[in-house]
Amino acid sequence: MSQPSDFLFGTQVRKSPFFDATVRWGVEVFSIYNHMYLPRSFGDPVANFWNLVDHAILCDVGAERQVEVSGPDAARFMQLLTPRNLAKMRPGQCKYILLTDEQGGVLNDPILLKLAEDRFWISLSDSDILLWAKGVAVHSGLNVTLDEPDASPLQLQGPKSLAVMQSLFGDAFDDLAHFHHREAELQGIPLIVSRTGWSKEFGFELFLLDSTRGDELWELVMAAGLPHGLKPGHTSTIRRIEGALLSYRADADSRTNPYELNLGRLVDLDMEADFIGKAALRRIKEEGATRRQVGLVIDGEPLSGANTEYWAVTRDGTDIGTDIGTVTSAIHSPRLKQNIALALLAADEAERRAQVQVEMPDGKRSAEVTDLPFYDPGNERSA
Known part of the structure; x- marks a missing residue:
């Protein structure tokens, strides 16, 4: 395993406010x-998985950048970007949405936070949506x-x-709904706290609103969490495949559409708004x-790690x-004792x-074709 002294860093790739803390914590x-x-x-990624499902982990996801949309027409503009109907969304809510292009392809699958009637944050997966949104806004x-914004x-x-x-805030977030x-403060550190996260486990996201205080926030949370078994960690590939959470660029990109990904519920073709990709998505529906995402249970010895390339799927029982x-994504689940995978197959x-x-x-x-998710006992889908 590489040690921090082996890393080659440059100014062209940014560091989060928690970067130094993560290096210090291993x-x-x-x-x-x-x-x-x-x-x-x-x-060990397996230890990280068990820490997540049995106790708690703290993950630096400052790379999930925010695009802030504000102004008198912010709500209309957000509805232009997404096929999900936002008419009933209220300040204080979050929603899992898709951003689609003119062909109905998925450009991103972010969480949307509504901060005010005229202010939204798009909490991004891995693609340059600020550039896309600026291009849309110009026209x-x-x-x-x-x-x-300064939000990490x-x-x-x-x-x-x-x-x-509770150790950090008392009972202030006991009633925060999924x-x-x-908004919150922790020893003067400004935050927005949401009941969201990319894990399929109960959890929170703490959006730091002052990038100069990242080290301080990390240490405060870790100190409060150590008695509860909290460990520094990373988003678990095992847990997210168990729960059929998409990893953008791995399981979805602009060449996939919501219906292939079993996400038709996030498309409202009947609303009045003429969002980008509406005509194409109507035609696809x-x-x-032509394709559909499914699960696969793959036979054989446990996979040694996640796949690093795409694997072709063929009909069984043929020589050629x-x-x-x-x-698109595969891993061994120590809980299910199976090799599990997400795959896009012909419909x-x-x-x-x-x-x-x-x-x-x-x-x-x-391999055996199965329904998704592999494991979701709470049946708590992304809202």
Whole structure:
């Protein structure tokens, strides 16, 4: 495993306000996300998974940048960007949304926070939406301002996260509903706290509103959390595949559409607003998506880690396979004791629920097509 002294850093990739703290607490691997360093390992990913599902982890996700949309026409502009109907969204709410292009392709699958009637934050997965939004705004004729605010989230996730929050804030967030947010201060540090997170576990996100105080916030949370088993961690690939959470660029991009991803519920073709991609998405729905995301349970020995390339899926029982789709994300789940994967298959093959083969670097393995998610006992979908 690489040690921090082996990292080669440059000014062209930004550091989050929590960067120094993560190095001090033992980060071993970074990846690049939204042109920023994102901590990806503090050691054993299986230990990280169990820390998440049994106790709590603290993750630097400052790379999940915010695009702020404000101004008199902010609500109209946000509805232009997304096929999800926002008419009933109120300040203090969060929603999982899709941003689509003119072909109906998915450009991003962010969390939207409504801070006021005329102010929103788009909390991004990995793509340059500020540039896209600025291009749309130039030609929209709407009175909006687009900017990147000084806001950097920490994810506090896991069943003990409420106990950690109580140590920090008393009972101030006991009643915060799933996919809601409110303002807070912690020893003078300005925050927005939301009941969200990329883990499928109970948890919170703490949006730091003063980037000069990142080190201080990290240490305060860790000190409060250590008695509850809190450890520094990273977003768990195991847990997110169990819960069928998308990883943008891995499982979705502009060449995939909401219907392929089983996210038609986030598209309202009947609303009056003429959002970007509406005509294309109507056509896709009428004609039927040609692909569909499904789960695969892959036979054989436990995978040694996540896939780093796409794997072809072919019909089982043929010497020369016919490609019917692609594995986009795969991992071994120690809880389920199975190799599990997200895959995009041809729609008719997805319906067949037949055995398939996965073309892996070490050879072919049989796999069973399954429904998603693999594990979600609370059935708490993204709101």
